Amino acid sequence: MNKATKALIWCAALMIASEVGIRTLESGPIRVVDDAPSFETRRPFVFVLGTSRVRRGIWPRVIEKAWAEETGHRPWVASIWELAVTNIGLYKIYLDEIRPWAKKSTIPNGVLAIEICGASMNDSYMRDEEARYAHVSTFGKHLRAGDLSDASSQLLVSSARFTEIKGIIEDRFGKGERQEEIRIEDGEKMEDNGESAPQSGKRKTSLAQYLHRYSWGRGYKGFDPHHGTMDDLRLEKIREQYTGTLLKDYALGGIQIKYLKKLVKSAREDGLKVVFFILPITADHREFWDGDMYAAYVAAAEEVAAELGVPLHNFDRDFEISPDEFRDTNHLKEVGAVRLSREFASRLLGDGLVPEAGNQN
Amino acid sequence: MLFNSSIFAVFIALLLPLYAILPASRPRKLLLLVASYLFYANWDWRYLSLLLISTAIDYHAGKRLARTDRLGARRGWLFASLFTNLGFLGVFKYGNFFIELAEPIWSSLGIVPIRFPGNIPVGISFYTFQTMSYTIDIYRKKTSPCGCLLDFALYVSFFAQLVAGPIVRSTQFLPQIVSMKQLRMGNVSSGTHRFLLGLFKKVAIADNVGLFVDTIFQAPGGYGAITLWGGAFAFVLQVYCDFSAYSDMAVGIGRAFGIKLPENFKNPYLARSITEFWQRWHISLSTWLRDYLFIPLGGSRKGLSRTYANLFITMFLGGLWHGAALTYVVWGGLHGLILMLERILGIGTSVRDENRGGFFGVVRGIITVSIHAVGLVIFRSADLPTAWQYITRMVTAWESLGGEQMALGWTGALILLCTGQYFIERHGIDRPLWIEMPAAVQGAALAMLLYLTAWFQADKVAFIYFQF
Secondary structure (H helix, E strand, C coil): CCHHHHHHHHHHHHHHHHHHHHHHHHHCCCCCCCCHHHCCCCCCEEEEEECHHHHHHCCHHHHHHHHHHHHCCCCEEEEEEECCCCHHHHHHHHHHHHHHHHCCCCCCCEEEEEECCCCCCCHHHECCHHHHHHHHHHCHHHHCCCECCCCCHHHEEECHHHHHHHHHHHHHHCCCCCCCCCECCCCCCCCCCCCCCCCCCCCCCCHHHHHCCCCEEEEECCECHHHCCCCHHHHHHHHHHHCCHHHHHHCCCHHHHHHHHHHHHHHHHCCCEEEEEECCCCHHHHCCECCCHHHHHHHHHHHHHHHHCCCEEEHHHHCCCCHHHECCCCCECHHHHHHHHHHHHHHHHHCCCCCCCCCCC | CCCCCHHHHHHHHHHHHHHHHCCCHHHHHHHHHHHHHHHHHHHHHHHHHHHHHHHHHHHHHHHHHHHCCCHHHHHHHHHHHHHHHHHHHHHHHCHHHHHHHCHHHHHHHCCCCCCCCCCCCCCHHHHHHHHHHHHHHHHCCCCCCCCCHHHHHHHHHCCCCCCCCCCCCHHHHHHHHCCCCCCCHHHHHHHHHHHHHHHHHHHHHHHHHHHHHHHHHHCHHHCCHHHHHHHHHHHHHHHHHHHHHHHHHHHHHHHHCCCCCCCCCCCHHHCCCHHHHHHHCCHHHHHHHHHHHHCCCCCCCCCHHHHHHHHHHHHHHHHHHHCCCHHHHHHHHHHHHHHHHHHHHCCCCCCCCCCCCHHHHHHHHHHHHHHHHHHHHHHHCCCHHHHHHHHHHHHHCCCCCCCHHHHHHHHHHHHHHHHHHHHHHHHCCCCHHHHHCCHHHHHHHHHHHHHHHHHCCCCCCCCHHHHC
16 A cells, blocks of 8 residues: 555544544543633624615724724624615615524624615605606616515625624524515505516526716716717606606605614514614715705605614705715715724714723623 | 545545556546536536536547648648637536626617526636646647547546646646556655645644635725735735635645646745736646747847736736626736836846845735735725725724734734745755655644644635636
């Protein structure tokens, strides 16, 4: 027998011997002590759920650092965002990504911070008809999803920090179970307007296919879908297709409010404390909207927050920020993001949602 | 099918005994070919058709090239081979990239271009380069065509190196499989040693470093310079441990079947210049580019300015070979510029230099790895603006935003690897010290590797070079 083979036999023998040794130790009077509980189970968790504005404006690690500086204890902070920007989408993300392990009651100091969506980008109210229809048609399939297992799943993006924290939790507590086949209740299905909604199990549309046509910062006051103009025929076709229920459902009202409430209810059931927030936009961005639609959106958000007893932080109104801190009309640059994230941390602490310093373990 | 997956363990566990019981060379080759096609089809069976077409055309072109001395006909057959292979690459790998580059033109013409809907076929850059080298060598009369379609098909598709190299030349591979010998226990065992080393590098090191690297590269704006440098050095560590692991595994598997595949790395982080780096890193690609691109362009035979231009073009296209994105192109161009600069200043070193230059050699080594790290920032970033943001923050953002400890830790690990290479180069697996060690010590070392692999196992991650 050659030496390489002998080495493999030695290798196998040593591994078997060590395995047997460990098992003997574990089963005998000397037991290996499980040191897993050293994981800081009472360390606060903050999940920030929202739109691409969260991606650009809320930086988990800055919040962690600011919080640690203020209290001496570092929380876990993670953000998850979606691009279709509906509360149905956020609810879906919650069910798929957070609930599986939030439900395990292992997160005693959990906070869910929700950017109020639905009308937060509010393309259905955009003044420019072309921009409005182009955007809604781009995300149409996702907005019209007939059941939640299809809704927005292509649009979910999570921060690296979320992936990291999820890994830590799963290492400690095991993987959570996802709920399957969550359907919107009867009668809530959105209007189809002629195009069939995506079927379960069918290959979904790739977001990348849409995004190359979609960018902020050019054209009509910063919004230039399709990198050009839409011809009249196409606009007419899209207008026919999307006028009516879809645009209505995309606004903050009706079905969107209903799903925001469902989201809050589910989070509370899972033991998470909830806080709402609205992120800042520039005056230019506000001008995209028809008439007083932005004020109506804020009023609707305040009404829901009051009804549910959820604190609402309106950073658009209560946080001074200069247009220079934006990268476009509604997404922040680093300098703005760092400032806002620090303020975000401070507001969350002010809400008293988590234990004070020194009382976390 | 990843080498670091349970399905591959089943695959190889079935293949080896099946191979062992076959009585003759031809059925053994046939088994390896079928196994290779199954291995490839496991990713996406539809792309098997490209592999088959490429095989058929190049086999036929090779025969026709050898049969005629008419220049026109020879050029025609060479063209057919290159057109097929480069055509596949152009359509399936670079199609969408070029369409997107020309987006303003389509918009102005009111055309909505059709995009290729699928993923890039795994390993397409590797096997097309391999088959192209075959027809080019026959065209140059450096080799004769393969007389057996089965042998040629196995050369193109041998599963060990099909998806991420090494890019094997027909002159290295075909003579070895003329007669496939019986399985020899010594080869299988020695191949397993090498495979386990690769498994450890990939699973215990590369995948774990990757978790940190992914975090940093996803949002470089959220970190300070120390963390960003650490992230870049961590990627230096990851990309080596990932890619060289694949090569280790490929060499190990090849050896098990009695096939010697070429070494793809010679301790690249011992290089003291980028010139030397390319003599040590992804050797099968750099020699391919030298033989089939740099030299045909004129190499260094047509004056200094042409030499510099040829260097740049070769590295620029070498960058493009890695992927259909501007980041790879810029990365390749940067390496081309550095090679030019080193040649102009006369500071390029060679892997063959016995004198490593003592202390100054170490300093040069550190500078080389640092340049490589900055290049890899471009290589790894999602797009050029992100790469630019990353690099500018590496020199400007000296505030602490977290992640520094981890960054320093992985940088330390890279330093350990770099210094360890002095030892590995002389005494690692397959080196004299290892071979002369008592079997029990080898066994203990392998058991330790396996334990560490199991201990540090992260989620299964595909090899970085599969995407190329």
